[in-house]
Amino acid sequence: MKFGGTSVANIERIRNVAAHVKREVEAGNEVAVVVSAMAGATNQLVAWCRELSPMHDAREYDAVVASGEQVTAGLLAIALQDAGVSARSWQGWQIPLKTDAAHGSARIADIDGNLLIERMSQGQVAVVAGFQGIAPDNRIATLGRGGSDTSAVAIAAAVKADRCDIYTDVDGVYTTDPRIVPNARRLERVSFEEMLEMASLGAKVLQVRSVELAMVHNVRVFVRSSFDAPDAPQAGPGTLPPGTLICDEDEIVEQQVVTGIAYSKDEAQVTLRRVADKPGVAASIFGPLAAANINVDMIVQNVAPGGAHTDVTFTVPVGELDRAMKVLEEARGEIDYEDLQGARDVVKVSVIGIGMRSHAGVASKAFKALAERGINIRVIATSEIKISVLIDAAYTELAVRTLHSVYGLDAA
Amino acid sequence: MKFGGTSVANIERIRNVAAHVKREVEAGNEVAVVVSAMAGATNQLVAWCRELSPMHDAREYDAVVASGEQVTAGLLAIALQDAGVSARSWQGWQIPLKTDAAHGSARIADIDGNLLIERMSQGQVAVVAGFQGIAPDNRIATLGRGGSDTSAVAIAAAVKADRCDIYTDVDGVYTTDPRIVPNARRLERVSFEEMLEMASLGAKVLQVRSVELAMVHNVRVFVRSSFDAPDAPQAGPGTLPPGTLICDEDEIVEQQVVTGIAYSKDEAQVTLRRVADKPGVAASIFGPLAAANINVDMIVQNVAPGGAHTDVTFTVPVGELDRAMKVLEEARGEIDYEDLQGARDVVKVSVIGIGMRSHAGVASKAFKALAERGINIRVIATSEIKISVLIDAAYTELAVRTLHSVYGLDAA
Numbered sequence: 001m002k003f004g005g006t007s008v009a010n011i012e013r014i015r016n017v018a019a020h021v022k023r024e025v026e027a028g029n030e031v032a033v034v035v036s037a038m039a040g041a042t043n044q045l046v047a048w049c050r051e052l053s054p055m056h057d058a059r060e061y062d063a064v065v066a067s068g069e070q071v072t073a074g075l076l077a078i079a080l081q082d083a084g085v086s087a088r089s090w091q092g093w094q095i096p097l098k099t100d101a102a103h104g105s106a107r108i109a110d111i112d113g114n115l116l117i118e119r120m121s122q123g124q125v126a127v128v129a130g131f132q133g134i135a136p137d138n139r140i141a142t143l144g145r146g147g148s149d150t151s152a153v154a155i156a157a158a159v160k161a162d163r164c165d166i167y168t169d170v171d172g173v174y175t176t177d178p179r180i181v182p183n184a185r186r187l188e189r190v191s192f193e194e195m196l197e198m199a200s201l202g203a204k205v206l207q208v209r210s211v212e213l214a215m216v217h218n219v220r221v222f223v224r225s226s227f228d229a230p231d232a233p234q235a236g237p238g239t240l241p242p243g244t245l246i247c248d249e250d251e252i253v254e255q256q257v258v259t260g261i262a263y264s265k266d267e268a269q270v271t272l273r274r275v276a277d278k279p280g281v282a283a284s285i286f287g288p289l290a291a292a293n294i295n296v297d298m299i300v301q302n303v304a305p306g307g308a309h310t311d312v313t314f315t316v317p318v319g320e321l322d323r324a325m326k327v328l329e330e331a332r333g334e335i336d337y338e339d340l341q342g343a344r345d346v347v348k349v350s351v352i353g354i355g356m357r358s359h360a361g362v363a364s365k366a367f368k369a370l371a372e373r374g375i376n377i378r379v380i381a382t383s384e385i386k387i388s389v390l391i392d393a394a395y396t397e398l399a400v401r402t403l404h405s406v407y408g409l410d411a412a
Numbered sequence: 413m414k415f416g417g418t419s420v421a422n423i424e425r426i427r428n429v430a431a432h433v434k435r436e437v438e439a440g441n442e443v444a445v446v447v448s449a450m451a452g453a454t455n456q457l458v459a460w461c462r463e464l465s466p467m468h469d470a471r472e473y474d475a476v477v478a479s480g481e482q483v484t485a486g487l488l489a490i491a492l493q494d495a496g497v498s499a500r501s502w503q504g505w506q507i508p509l510k511t512d513a514a515h516g517s518a519r520i521a522d523i524d525g526n527l528l529i530e531r532m533s534q535g536q537v538a539v540v541a542g543f544q545g546i547a548p549d550n551r552i553a554t555l556g557r558g559g560s561d562t563s564a565v566a567i568a569a570a571v572k573a574d575r576c577d578i579y580t581d582v583d584g585v586y587t588t589d590p591r592i593v594p595n596a597r598r599l600e601r602v603s604f605e606e607m608l609e610m611a612s613l614g615a616k617v618l619q620v621r622s623v624e625l626a627m628v629h630n631v632r633v634f635v636r637s638s639f640d641a642p643d644a645p646q647a648g649p650g651t652l653p654p655g656t657l658i659c660d661e662d663e664i665v666e667q668q669v670v671t672g673i674a675y676s677k678d679e680a681q682v683t684l685r686r687v688a689d690k691p692g693v694a695a696s697i698f699g700p701l702a703a704a705n706i707n708v709d710m711i712v713q714n715v716a717p718g719g720a721h722t723d724v725t726f727t728v729p730v731g732e733l734d735r736a737m738k739v740l741e742e743a744r745g746e747i748d749y750e751d752l753q754g755a756r757d758v759v760k761v762s763v764i765g766i767g768m769r770s771h772a773g774v775a776s777k778a779f780k781a782l783a784e785r786g787i788n789i790r791v792i793a794t795s796e797i798k799i800s801v802l803i804d805a806a807y808t809e810l811a812v813r814t815l816h817s818v819y820g821l822d823a824a
Contacts, residue, residue, distance in 0.1 A: 186756035
């Protein structure tokens with residue numbers, strides 16, 4: 001079970017979390033719980049570090065910031081004991097949950113689950129401080145913001161859990177953002193691959209890394225609402241309460257062609273006009289960007305009429321646009337282009353579905369529907385299970401609603 | 413160097429602490445710093461634990477509460493680095509600073525100073541989270557409230573420090589409380605034994621346990637103000653800035669007969685009238701109190717006229733009076749007394765000085781001076797280096813001022 005910052009924001013909510021955990025224990029489950037810091041706590045700690053030094057030592061930042069989850073873990077253990085449930089808190093170094101040396105945004109290297117499994121088998125709930133572990137230098141390392149989801153999936157894998165329940169402020173994964181499409185449907189099940197695309201494409205329910213980890217270790221992740229009454233009757237054995245199960249595609253019986261529509265406003269478009277079309281031109285563009293650590297997505301190259309020149313378009317994270325433009329201006333002599341254009345007012349809309357693998361014509365349906373609404377497509381990128389289009393940001397809602405409807409995702 | 417909660421209460425003050433540390437580093441010293449939690453942080457954490465459960469697990473309480481010092485240690489390390497001083501933070505389990513198993517009020521069992529010494533010799537300031545260590549169960553243990561002084565002295569002993577500087581909100585130890593006697597003098601030097609008496613008798617400058625530890629390990633402790641300008645010129649080699657040095661009595665050249673006057677309002681008087689005077693009567697009174705874990709002080713027994721009965725008077729901490737009275741009422745049959753009286757409106761005033769060992773007539777001077785002021789002495793207790801009297805609380809200020817003056821302690 002994993003509970004985020006708003007679920008443990010104060011003492012009353014921590015008691016509510018304890019009630020959720022107690023219900024699972026009383027149902028006969030062995031339980032590990034991963035908790036985030038109380039909402040706001042991490043922001044305060046980060047702000048102090050920044051105020052002292054914009055270039056603070058990541059190891060000290062980790063020592064400071066990790067304290068937030070330690071507090072919540074101890075408090076939840078106390079709340080559980082007070083509710084009559086045997087429990088203890090665990091910090092990363094006690095488990096141990098080992099990470100690599102990348103302080104501030106470390107990756108989990110190895111978790112020894114034996115101690116946790118031993119205590120859980122004795123009926124003791126393991127309350128684990130999320131978002132942190134111990135680096136090779138014997139110092140605390142944090143996993144980067146939102147890392148508690150990743151902690152939870154990794155702990156679930158280490159203790160060979162049947163399921164990793166992520167309690168969040170929504171009751172599952174939807175076919176699209178319900179704020180845009182009010183009749184979006186909650187998905188009962190989504191495959192790891194689809195969720196990975198939905199997460200990377202802007203669905204905010206789960207961290208991308210946690211989904212990757214779940215896929216690699218085949219950890220079934222169940223997303224459900226922490227606002228459900230903790231004592232509400234749960235569904236019977238083998239079935240689940242309202243939520244979304246993220247699992248292997250073999251577990252998904254009735255496969256839909258399209259599972260969901262995602263969108264991301266974190267995109268900016270870069271276009272290089274009339275680039276001299278010679279061997280190595282792609283390397284001369286993307287080499288300097290990679291060297292500057294700028295992520296590039298959705299690359300399209302069109303041969304211009306005549307053949308001696310080509311237009312190259314791609315997207316970068318919107319926060320990196322200025323830096324990307326600067327890098328490309330500095331490399332102008334190397335690349336040899338006529339014009340450089342950047343645009344922020346774009347959005348990437350994606351159609352995702354594992355069923356695309358076996359169905360033809362999925363993409364053309366999207367293009368046709370968008371064209372009928374007069375929505376111009378700037379860039380197209382496709383993979384085995386998704387189609388992404390870059391369009392003017394003003395058409396975001398219209399495009400999402402159109403695609404949601406055309407693929408039959410609207411609730412009855 | 414040790415800095416308490418008010419000295420690290422916000423980012424600005426943490427920077428000020430960094431400036432103090434930098435000054436010592438630039439003077440050529442190898443430095444370890446022990447820090448408390450930011451003022452108020454510990455109280456908030458304790459309040460959360462209590463709100464969740466009045467009977468909370470001390471191990472979880474420790475995990476929660478210890479986070480306050482971890483935050484300060486990391487922040488001070490960042491502040492030092494920002495000021496160009498090499499530094500890193502240390503948590504108890506990283507040093508390791510081992511404690512016994514008494515979670516919530518643990519005692520230090522052993523400190524391995526090797527890692528700290530190695531890093532300090534490389535010019536890296538060791539910033540140690542005070543008030544905590546690691547217990548035999550591999551979990552964090554705290555040393556009890558105010559334990560950061562004890563941490564500091566223990567770390568100083570472990571790294572074989574020349575001196576342990578305690579920065580606090582006063583500029584040293586005074587001959588008595590300056591709020592009562594405005595012309596009290598700051599003491600340049602006090603012996604461990606005297607400071608131990610002053611600390612146990614109510615002078616709030618240092619924790620009793622830290623002074624005991626300093627005496628056992630012969631750690632010279634220097635009490636000075638954290639409000640001094642960090643860049644003020646320090647006294648030359650071999651001398652010290654304003655403050656009080658607590659050291660071995662051999663280091664104190666000009667020994668005074670009386671060093672200071674202390675008082676404690678944390679006393680309550682218990683009197684048993686007409687106790688049957690038979691062998692074992694003391695055991696029948698103090699056995700049940702010890703069993704109830706009540707500390708007894710200042711015991712006086714007077715044979716009443718006739719010889720068959722005796723009056724017994726002693727003091728207990730004022731917070732334990734009700735419990736002590738109850739214990740004694742329940743043991744009435746056993747003890748066989750006529751009347752039981754308790755009084756809260758009393759104060760213990762003490763005259764302390766290592767010179768008393770070699771000077772006669774010190775005590776009678778006090779009794780005479782108090783008598784001349786019409787102050788009635790309820791109980792007297794003496795040791796080799798102190799005389800304590802229990803008097804009516806209303807006379808506290810008068811008694812302290814009288815004794816301060818009669819022993820020549822007033823500033824010129």
